[in-house]
Amino acid sequence: DIQLTQSPSSLSASVGDRVTITCRARQGISDSLAWYQQKPGKAPNLLLYGAYRLESGVPSRFSGSGSGTEYTLTISSLQPVDSATYYCQQYYTPPLTFGGGTKVEIK
Amino acid sequence: QVQLVESGGGVVQPGGSLRLSCAASGFSFSSYGIHWVRQAPGKGLQWVAFIRYDGSNKNYADSVRGRFTISRDNPTNTVYLQLNSLTTEDTAVYYCAKDRLRSSIAAVGADYWGQGTLVTVSS
Numbered sequence: 001d002i003q004l005t006q007s008p009s010s011l012s013a014s015v016g017d018r019v020t021i022t023c024r025a026r027q028g029i030s031d032s033l034a035w036y037q038q039k040p041g042k043a044p045n046l047l048l049y050g051a052y053r054l055e056s057g058v059p060s061r062f063s064g065s066g067s068g069t070e071y072t073l074t075i076s077s078l079q080p081v082d083s084a085t086y087y088c089q090q091y092y093t094p095p096l097t098f099g100g101g102t103k104v105e106i107k
Numbered sequence: 108q109v110q111l112v113e114s115g116g117g118v119v120q121p122g123g124s125l126r127l128s129c130a131a132s133g134f135s136f137s138s139y140g141i142h143w144v145r146q147a148p149g150k151g152l153q154w155v156a157f158i159r160y161d162g163s164n165k166n167y168a169d170s171v172r173g174r175f176t177i178s179r180d181n182p183t184n185t186v187y188l189q190l191n192s193l194t195t196e197d198t199a200v201y202y203c204a205k206d207r208l209r210s211s212i213a214a215v216g217a218d219y220w221g222q223g224t225l226v227t228v229s230s
Contacts, residue, residue, distance in 0.1 A: 043223060044221055045220075088156070091215050094157065096166070098154060
């Protein structure tokens, strides 16, 4: 199985801040990575796929980058509605796996 | 609009069985793979299983392989997850989710999700 390690596990930032979350894979995953946002009591919401491709309807302040074994999700200007937990997921090879999650709070 | 509705959750004793259903609408069901993902109370997401659009390929997480079985009935737009030999570790909200890519031979992430059904394994 391909283990994904997200960091940090939580962060607190102010509105307007640039926020970066990292997802490291134990082996190369050839950009087969998705990012999801989940708010309490709700189902996850797909933000990006293919490491950097923005899902339709997702605000452009969200972006993805990286290659090989290290990928990042960036929120360019944090908004109050972005308070949530973020997960990366690899689909390079089954079984698919998720990272442990990063909880983003607004100061 | 795309809709996925899970049902079949409930309380079951350790060692018991349960069958979850996922009723889909609003898209060409027989052209998309379907995932099951679970989330234990207060924990992160765990991918459980995937079935290809035509049912010809199924993948499972190591923790459920041999105990859980995913299947689909395309004429009724329904996916099932049979849960056997349940343990307390299987207690979670179970989500079904539509795969992102039409007629894909492999899973490529999920773009629409249901609201989940809670499975509680307890004596």
